[in-house]
């Protein structure tokens with residue numbers, strides 16, 4: 029989003045999320061400044077998805093603060109989009125799913141078809157346009173979900189384990205899309221528990237364990253010189269939850 033006023037930095041302070049007294053996110057603080065790719069990693073149940081959902085505004089924190097503090101921070105809701113582990117598609121064509129998302133986002137009716145077609149073309153999905161979205165393969169649906177998010181022109185794209193249900197070929201296609209979107213200047217914030225994927229994508233890493241942020245560091249440093257026992261064990265594949 030070169031040249032467009034930014035909603036970043038995102039400042040997360042002492043973020044907490046509890047359900048029935050159970051502390052699931054325990055006072056996490058971090059800041060996202062720029063368009064580098066931030067990967068949130070950690071074992072199952074670490075709080076990765078919850079952290080992403082809190083930042084995207086799908087959940088309300090039970091404590092702490094999430095503040096978008098950039099010059100364009102007055103209308104942030106339309107500037108960040110999210111892709112989920114399992115895409116939700118309506119019972120209509122791929123193209124109609126894109127048009128619907130644009131409608132929900134408040135895009136003018138006259139602009140929707142052109143923006144939907146541009147998104148399909150941008151990612152080489154034209155041939156899927158008239159297929160019922162729910163009959164597409166898991167990999168095709170996820171590519172469509174990313175194209176749908178891209179069509180909203182976000183400055184920040186949250187992706188929650190976008191390839192965890194996919195085979196290696198589909199995973200590669202999704203990673204290529206993520207690289208392409210990042211190359212256009214979109215900030216990527218993604219969760220994964222796949223270390224190989226984290227190494228391929230991350231510029232910087234947030235490492236979570238049991239709802240706490242144990243490390244926040246450039247990716248090279250995280251993989252070469254992890255600072256905590258937990259991160260060392262996780263990198264070796266020995267820390268499972």
Ligand SMILES: Nc1ncnc2c1ncn2[C@@H]1O[C@H](COP(=O)(O)OP(=O)(O)OP(=O)(O)O)[C@@H](O)[C@H]1O
Pocket residue numbers: 047052070071072073074075076077078079189219221
């Ligand atoms: N609404 C909820 N009510 C109760 N517990 C919840 C709720 N949502 C999440 N949790 C619990 O909070 C913990 C963190 O969940 P979260 O989905 O953020 O983990 P994660 O790090 O993304 O794990 P995974 O890699 O398995 O997806 C888990 O133990 C989960 O069961």
